[in-house]
Amino acid sequence: MGIRFGFAAVVAASFTLTGIAAADPITVVSWGGSYGQAQDNALFNDASANSGIEIIRESGASMSKTCLQVESGAVTWDLVVTGSGGAAAAAAKGCLEKIDFGVVDVSDFYPTTYTDYCVGSDVFATVFSWNTAKYGAPGSDGAPANWADFWDVEKFPGTRAYRANNVDGALEPALLADGVAPEDVYDVLATREGKERAINKIRELKPHIAVFWESGAMQAQLMKDEEVDMTTGWNGRFDNAAKDGATVGYTFNQALLDYDCFAMPKGAPNKDVAMKFLAEVSKPEYQANLPFHITYGPTNKKAYDVTTAPKELIEALPSHPKNVPLMLPISLDWYAEHRAEALEMYIEMLSE
Template identity: 85%
Template sequence: MKAFERLGIGILSISLLAFSFQTASAEPITVVSWGGSYGKAQDRALFTDASNHSGIAINRESGASMTKTCLQVQSGSVTWDLVVTGSGGAAAAAADGCLEKIDYSVVDVSDFYPGLYTDYCVGSDVFATVMAWNTDKYGEPGSPGAPSSWADFWDVKKFPGTRAYRANNVDGALEPALMADGVPPEKVYEVLATPEGKRRAINKIRELKPHIAVFWGSGAQQAQLMKDAEVDMSTGWNGRFDNAKKDGAKVGYTFNQALLDYDCFAMPKGAPNKEVAMRFLAEVSKPQYQANLPFYITYGPTNRKAYEMTKAPKELIESLPSHPKNVPLMLPVSLDWYAKHKNEALELYMELMSE
């Protein structure tokens, strides 16, 4: 019996050694995210440690885009293995047949919050699209007279000054316009599901366009605009503005009427290293990595165990968009709307951009 045990242990050891060698010696997978403080936060909290612990080497690239992902798939020249994207972008790309299904026999999401993963995307962090402003000009959040709603963002008489808004991507662009036009948050996607609702949102942005000094194209640009005081108000992502504030920017924002959303990992259809990339996705989704993310950018974990493991102070945890006191203030993004309507809405938005 002991001989069989020794034989079994020997075989197991050889198998593990072979597996480790195979993993460590495999071609690096290509993981594509964004740049700026978000990309640095992912590198520090997620990618470096997950790569070291799994033995899976990665090539990190910036410039993540579902449009580029779909172009690779349609051309038959896929070079990316995992792509970071917003949940709405993933929903639209999946509907267009551009993504692989996630293998949940490999990726464990049993401790994820409901709704933060789909058949085609695994949530990496929770963020909010907010309205931010120069606090020297309009006051600190919550102070008398400070902006507090999308109607205030559009009100250039009460809050004179320049604005910045999203360029060339409809994600998070139409919902604020409808709320500014008086549509209750709970009715926004119902209205946007109609042709009239989409045109109403576009026309509301057209109304503001003379006051939009910059259409931003990235999170890094949002932050820089506020750091340089190039604009007085901007839409954008809460974590980018928090990091800009750490760097000295006079910027504040509100979660009121913000869009509650999540970033996720998606895999292009035909990814060259599908099996290895799926194993890396399983590793990077573990709570010990997500628990470190708030130290580098104020985005919340998607894995509930990360909250139990994090050593972040209470004040930092309460500043995350996923904290229970903040969630009721916001409008959760509708993936169903993005899957069905994003392409049509984007055409209208791009027409507006070209005017």
């Protein structure tokens, strides 16, 4: 279980502010909405231009689809953006290529933001957000402050939204709301009884869940349209929704500290070129631009040396030292070992 605490400690302690021969285009798959736009503007467009590697950009990234391509022997994707937990589970199933660290330089990365099969692209937090016009601004008297408040429909009446068809970041909040200490969450979830406890807690809230969201873009839109009063989701999506006029706020208290990463499907058709593009896009000068487009922190520490982001923006990132101690770092060990069983149980509950 060392991973869950190592990330927090390393991030907090370490925080400080060519040409390639033409080849077939590589297919890079990410998500849509503000996240996909942020990656295009901060990472992909410039990395492609500077490296000379042409990319085909697609949305709809999914480790399930990645594994289906691998299992069918019809792999068309070269690099896929995924959550770290999804990558851990896919690697355990043999769906991913090993990263060639002789090509991809991670010497300046936070040690827990990459694995043999996944190179971190950004640090984010799974939080719960709420309508600030209804419940108050973050930190104000009476505003929700933890997962127990998210579940408390008497103190905070209103509709909720929760994750659909994906267990990543879904069970931990339920146990935190049920009074489990952060340091014990993954020990509890390592047992079937613990998974059932978490799912029963979500089942308890289910009558008040008006929408089960399927994407980050959907999270933001739910809050923009005031379709729900509270939802789980990713901090950067809500910051961008607020920029667009949504009355939305969130807290890092009890949030899940996590990272997105680039993974390569086993048998990627353009493996060698894709590995070179991964090396390019992992450089600090690209990651330093990301916070201007979405409030996710870099995984390459040197990005803080070259960024021109103002202090206020830097301090809003999940990886800032003042925010890290408030959060629970996700455990990749747990996701690699338990994700399949947990997902089966979770989907069964959703279908009830």
